[in-house]
Amino acid sequence: MEEQNKEAANTPPFHPSFARVLNQKQQIKEKLSGIRHKIGIYSAKGGVGKTTVAVNLAYTLRDLGFKVGLLDADVDTPNVAMFVGMNGIQEVIYPLRPVEMHGVKVLSTAMFIDESTKPIIWRGPMVAKMITEFFDNTAWGDLDYLILDLPPGTSDAPLSIMQLLDMDGFILVTTPQHIAAVNAIRSGRMVKRMGISILGVVENMSEGVPKGAKEVAQELGCDVLGTIAHDNKFSALSDSGVIPITVDNALKVQFTNIAERIAGQGI
Ligand SMILES: Nc1ncnc2c1ncn2[C@@H]1O[C@H](COP(=O)(O)OP(=O)(O)OP(=O)(O)O)[C@@H](O)[C@H]1O
Numbered sequence: 001m002e003e004q005n006k007e008a009a010n011t012p013p014f015h016p017s018f019a020r021v022l023n024q025k026q027q028i029k030e031k032l033s034g035i036r037h038k039i040g041i042y043s044a045k046g047g048v049g050k051t052t053v054a055v056n057l058a059y060t061l062r063d064l065g066f067k068v069g070l071l072d073a074d075v076d077t078p079n080v081a082m083f084v085g086m087n088g089i090q091e092v093i094y095p096l097r098p099v100e101m102h103g104v105k106v107l108s109t110a111m112f113i114d115e116s117t118k119p120i121i122w123r124g125p126m127v128a129k130m131i132t133e134f135f136d137n138t139a140w141g142d143l144d145y146l147i148l149d150l151p152p153g154t155s156d157a158p159l160s161i162m163q164l165l166d167m168d169g170f171i172l173v174t175t176p177q178h179i180a181a182v183n184a185i186r187s188g189r190m191v192k193r194m195g196i197s198i199l200g201v202v203e204n205m206s207e208g209v210p211k212g213a214k215e216v217a218q219e220l221g222c223d224v225l226g227t228i229a230h231d232n233k234f235s236a237l238s239d240s241g242v243i244p245i246t247v248d249n250a251l252k253v254q255f256t257n258i259a260e261r262i263a264g265q266g267i
């Protein structure tokens with residue numbers, strides 16, 4: 001009996017790997033205590049406009065007077081750097097320092113890899129390690145918002161982010177298409193399962209009246225935050241490193257409606 005009690009006292013309440021994640025999460029929470037809100041932009045489906053929404057939302061929040069950071073959490077296909085016109089490679093020095101691009105602090109693996117087209121071929125543990133470095137070892141300073149551009153899928157990278165970071169919540173991105181909505185619903189279910197809030201859904205490449213976003217909102221019981229029209233200016237400008245909302249007022253108005261809804265909710 002005495003032996004049994006001794007053993008129970010030495011046994012951690014959780015599996016050791018779970019306890020490790022909890023410790024790491026607490027450590028990261030303390031390190032990022034200068035960031036008021038952390039919002040992920042997410043869908044399991046590729047190409048629906050996650051990066052477009054993340055970048056333009058970050059700059060719209062800047063224009064509303066907030067201090068904003070933008071983290072390219074798509075560590076093996078980092079597109080944020082190109083979207084914000086970032087060039088050049090930096091030496092890796094810890095703590096990592098985001099680069100201030102037109103008033104938004106940006107961090108991306110593209111800052112540390114020498115060729116934009118060189119494939120970053122990493123297995124899951126390496127991706128998870130890079131994401132942990134980004135959270136654990138970056139000097140973000142004080143921010144009102146950190147916007148995270150997530151990769152597609154429901155595996156390693158999104159899972160690491162959901163496990164490690166104390167998120168305010170996720171904004172789901174869909175297009176009007178049914179298949180995009182189905183995948184956004186799948187993503188939303190993962191977010192809920194991880195005990196994190198869904199802040200709402202944005203319909204990108206929209207024809208006006210929300211269709212895919214309505215499907216997502218009905219299924220997950222969340223709000224439609226707004227729609228962004230299909231407009232070829234997005235791809236033309238982003239490809240040349242110009243942030244669309246900074247040069248086109250019609251595009252800016254659409255993002256301002258969404259940003260004001262987020263800020264208005266106290267998120
Ligand atoms: N509203 C829009 N109208 C027209 N083109 C758009 C719109 N939104 C995004 N695009 C274009 O669609 C392509 C995919 O967008 P983006 O890279 O933002 O998607 P993503 O979801 O981040 O993709 P991935 O899953 O590969 O990370 C890009 O070329 C982008 O410029």
Ligand SMILES: [Mg+2]
Nearest residue numbers: 050051074079
């Ligand atoms: Mg992307």
